[in-house]
Amino acid sequence: MTTQQDSSTSTSASTSSSKRMKHSALAAGAALAVVVSVAGAAPGAGAAASAAPTKPKLRLVAATDSVTAQRWEGEPGVYLDLGTYVTVDDVPLEFKVTRKSYKDPVVAEQITRKGGKVQAKRLPPGMVKDFAGLPGFLEVSFRNAAGEEVAKNKGTFCPNNASGRIRPDAPATSHFPESCSSNPFTLGSVWGVEKGWAANATSIDYDKPLDLPVGEYTAKVSIGKAYRDLFGMPNDQAAIKVTVLPPSEDDGGEGGGGGVGLTARSSAHHGGGHGGHGSAGAQHSAPSAPLASSHHYGPRGADAPTIPAFPNALVDRGKAHHLGDGPGHTDGSRVAPALKAAAKRPTGRAGVPANVPKPDLRSLPAWDIAITDGEDGDVAGKDYLAFSANVWNAGPAPLVVDGFRQRGKDLMDAYQYFYDANGKQVGYTPTGTMEWDPRVGHEHWHFTDFASYRLLSADQTKEVRSGKEAFCLANTDAIDYTVKNANWHPFNTDLSTACGEKNSLSVREVLDVGSGDTYTQYRPGQSFDITGLPNGTYYIQVIANPEKRLQETNLNNNVALRKVILGGTEGARTVTVPPHDLIDVK
Numbered sequence: 001m002t003t004q005q006d007s008s009t010s011t012s013a014s015t016s017s018s019k020r021m022k023h024s025a026l027a028a029g030a031a032l033a034v035v036v037s038v039a040g041a042a043p044g045a046g047a048a049a050s051a052a053p054t055k056p057k058l059r060l061v062a063a064t065d066s067v068t069a070q071r072w073e074g075e076p077g078v079y080l081d082l083g084t085y086v087t088v089d090d091v092p093l094e095f096k097v098t099r100k101s102y103k104d105p106v107v108a109e110q111i112t113r114k115g116g117k118v119q120a121k122r123l124p125p126g127m128v129k130d131f132a133g134l135p136g137f138l139e140v141s142f143r144n145a146a147g148e149e150v151a152k153n154k155g156t157f158c159p160n161n162a163s164g165r166i167r168p169d170a171p172a173t174s175h176f177p178e179s180c181s182s183n184p185f186t187l188g189s190v191w192g193v194e195k196g197w198a199a200n201a202t203s204i205d206y207d208k209p210l211d212l213p214v215g216e217y218t219a220k221v222s223i224g225k226a227y228r229d230l231f232g233m234p235n236d237q238a239a240i241k242v243t244v245l246p247p248s249e250d251d252g253g254e255g256g257g258g259g260v261g262l263t264a265r266s267s268a269h270h271g272g273g274h275g276g277h278g279s280a281g282a283q284h285s286a287p288s289a290p291l292a293s294s295h296h297y298g299p300r301g302a303d304a305p306t307i308p309a310f311p312n313a314l315v316d317r318g319k320a321h322h323l324g325d326g327p328g329h330t331d332g333s334r335v336a337p338a339l340k341a342a343a344k345r346p347t348g349r350a351g352v353p354a355n356v357p358k359p360d361l362r363s364l365p366a367w368d369i370a371i372t373d374g375e376d377g378d379v380a381g382k383d384y385l386a387f388s389a390n391v392w393n394a395g396p397a398p399l400v401v402d403g404f405r406q407r408g409k410d411l412m413d414a415y416q417y418f419y420d421a422n423g424k425q426v427g428y429t430p431t432g433t434m435e436w437d438p439r440v441g442h443e444h445w446h447f448t449d450f451a452s453y454r455l456l457s458a459d460q461t462k463e464v465r466s467g468k469e470a471f472c473l474a475n476t477d478a479i480d481y482t483v484k485n486a487n488w489h490p491f492n493t494d495l496s497t498a499c500g501e502k503n504s505l506s507v508r509e510v511l512d513v514g515s516g517d518t519y520t521q522y523r524p525g526q527s528f529d530i531t532g533l534p535n536g537t538y539y540i541q542v543i544a545n546p547e548k549r550l551q552e553t554n555l556n557n558n559v560a561l562r563k564v565i566l567g568g569t570e571g572a573r574t575v576t577v578p579p580h581d582l583i584d585v586k
Contacts, residue, residue, distance in 0.1 A: 053090035054114050058231050060223050061085050061198065062238035069212075070245040077209030082140070082240050084221050085198040086157065087166050093159055094176075094192040096120065097131055098482055102185070102365075102581035106130060123230070131186040133158035136224050138201050142210075142217045142242065150217070151210060154224065159191040161200040170196025177488040181478045183390065183518065184585040185364040188482035217242040339492055341402040341506035346415055346428040352551055353427050356418045357397035357485075359511065360553045361544040363451070363560035364390040364479070365580050368520060369540070371573045372527065379529075383573045385564070386527040391451045391544040392479040392516025395486065399511040399550065401447055401473070403434035405504065410436035412507065414447060416550055431549045434507060445500040445507045446472055452546040455528045456561075458537040464528050472499035475515035486514030535567050 063083040071078055086093075094111040108128035109120040128134060137157035144150050158180035165171075176192035193199045221238040228235060352358075368388035373381065393399055397419065403412030412434035418427040434445045450473065453466035475490040490512035500507035511517055519526060528540075544558040552558075568574035577586040 052114070054112055055091065055232070056088050056093040056193075056195070057090045058093065058233045059087045059089075060201065060221070060233070060236040060238065061087055062221070062240055064240070066241040066243070068243045068245060071214060071247055073247045075209065077211040078244060080210050080212075080242070081200070081202045082219055082221060082238075082242070084138070084201045084238055084240075086159075086193070086201045086223075087198040088193040089166075089195055092176075092192055092195050095123075095159065095190070096482060097128060097189040097191065099187060102583050105582065124226075127226070131181040131183075131189045132156050133161075133180045133191070134227065137227050139222050139224050141220045142212065143220070145216055151212060153210070155202060157199075157201050159193050159199050163193060163197050163199040165194075165196055166198050167196050170194065175488065177478060177481055179478075183364075183477045183479065183516070184367050184583050185390070186477070186479055188480035189478065190481045190488065212242070212244050214244050214246045217244070339508040339510055341404070341508040342417075345404045345413070346417075350429050351427050352418055352429055356420065356426055357395075358418065358551050358553045359397050359399040359513070360394040360557070361391055361399065361511075361550065362394050362557050363542040363544045364392065364516065365560045365562040365583075366453075366540040366542055367562070367583075367585050369562070369564060369575055369577050369586055371530075371568075371575050373571070381571070382529055382531040383570065384527040385455065385530045385540075385566070385575060387453075387540055387562075388518055388520045389451070389453060389540075389542045390477060390479070390516040390518040391511075391542070392477070393511045393513055394480065394483050395513035396484045396553075398487070398513055399473070401431065401434075401509050403445060403447070403500075403507045403509070405506065410438075412445060418551070429551060431551075432547070434509075436502065445504065445509075447509055449547045449549055450545070452543045453528075454541040454543070455530070456539040456541050458539075460539060460541075463541075464530070464533065466526065466528055471517065471519065473509035473511045473517055474499075475510070475512050476518045477516045478514060479516040481514045483514050487512040488514075490515050530566060530573065531570070533566065536565070538564050538566060540564060 061084070063085060067080070067082060069078040069080050091112065095108055096111055097106060097108045099106045105125075106128055108123040110123060112119045112121070133156040135156045136154040138155035139152075140155065141152040142150050160177050160179050163174060171194045174192075174194045174197060176194065177190055180191065181189055219238075219240045219242050221240065222235065223233055227233065366387040366389050368386075370386050372384045372386045400417045400419075401414050402417065403414045405412050414431050414434050415428050416431040417425055418429075420426045432448050434447050437446050450471040455464040455466075456462070474492050478488075480486065481488055490510075492510055499509065540562045542560045542562075545552060545555070546558075548555060562580060563578050565576040565578070566573060567576065579585075
């Protein structure tokens with residue numbers, strides 16, 4: 001069900017420079033030209049089949065025979081995209097990946113369709129362990145000019161990676177989601193590559209850069225035997241020349257030629273989460289030097305680079321600021337257009353029809369938990385317990401909230417809207433307020449009482465409450481795209497335009513079905529002050545819709561707990577985080 005109004009592009013950009021984010025690897029320069037480089041050999045192109053195929057035909061191809069990367073001063077290695085792709089033909093490649101609960105393992109099924117019937121073939125147990133993709137799919141070895149093997153690794157293949165068509169009669173757009181989820185508490189995913197498309201198969205691990213000294217290498221790329229056997233793939237192999245350049249004098253600029261440039265991204269809005277909601281803006285350009293991480297960022301922190309990253313092809317053409325949801329942007333990097341609020345406040349009697357579809361807000365257990373000592377405007381010298389938290393919408397309807405400004409005030413009256421199965425608005429109700437947050441790193445409109453964070457004592461009777469009580473809603477994480485009415489292509493996937501500006505008269509904020517809104521806890525008011533708090537066992541409590549002002553299908557699943565154990569001494573506190581069922585992520 002579509003409920004969003006027409007979108008518009010952003011007109012402002014005021015990205016905070018107070019935080020230095022990780023540099024991002026850029027996809028190979030030939031990424032968007034993959035249709036040119038492999039179309040001539042596209043399997044099945046123009047061939048008349050005697051019978052309709054039921055299985056996808058997969059091949060490994062390389063978009064280029066050489067790539068260039070540049071090392072940066074003080075960095076442990078290079079972030080390398082070899083420009084290798086998996087082409088798909090005959091029928092789409094599709095997977096459904098789920099887990100019943102956090103006590104159950106992840107189950108992956110390959111989906112095929114024939115004559116209106118859907119068949120599911122379960123992948124071997126243990127082959128897929130999370131929602132990041134197919135582990136060990138790509139095997140890569142590097143040899144130096146003397147022919148000696150100097151490095152090798154195995155890469156995870158996300159079918160939702162940067163992709164494009166390999167022949168002109170392929171579907172014009174992909175209906176599959178963009179990117180694979182790295183949220184540790186994801187519940188369900190859909191992966192896929194359309195027939196006649198190719199998906200980038202090079203894995204970039206930002207936590208483990210490849211330590212290749214300056215020089216020239218040959219990379220040999222192949223698909224793991226287990227996957228070749230599973231999908232009936234030929235043993236295609238690609239040999240790619242890799243040139244690693246030394247740092248330039250100013251340690252900036254893009255990497256060389258038709259390969260990987262390690263150009264940094266200036267905006268913090270592209271990550272999956274609110275590391276520190278910067279002010280609105282979609283006009284991004286690549287800075288001239290890589291930006292190092294200045295503190296601990298979570299795996300879904302807003303300052304972490306988006307995967308897949310911007311293609312060099314667009315950067316080279318000076319079009320990086322146009323990346324996003326426009327035509328032809330199939331690379332997976334999204335800059336969300338703004339959502340328009342209704343033209344005026346709702347009129348008539350407020351009401352919610354009895355059988356109208358409603359959202360179902362649920363909390364995830366906290367993760368990315370760490371001790372900090374007064375960063376980003378907190379009081380220096382104190383001890384803080386920082387963490388990431390997510391509230392998501394299990395549907396079957398999106399959460400749609402409009403704010404309308406009170407005359408002359410930094411306050412908006414908020415209204416929740418309801419729609420029938422055809423997307424027609426059939427009701428509304430007042431639901432609190434939105435307030436302007438002027439703090440650096442925020443500078444946008446927050447919806448009050450969307451969620452609440454509390455640190456509970458071991459017996460869950462005493463609490464320390466986080467100062468974070470208001471939120472700008474955005475669809476940062478795909479939590480479960482298998483639920484009814486899940487939207488695989490939501491709007492406002494980042495904070496670039498989702499939350500309005502200082503002079504906004506109205507704002508629309510949406511949490512779509514299947515998506516969640518992650519806040520990483522590294523901004524003022526978004527962590528617990530534990531200075532003087534005794535050591536011992538505590539619980540981080542995340543509550544969705546704490547005042548029950550929002551209308552939902554179920555109000556009994558809004559709370560999540562995560563156990564933590566505080567230790568250490570003042571100024572040197574420690575935190576131990578036991579596993580949450582099978583999720584052993586701190």
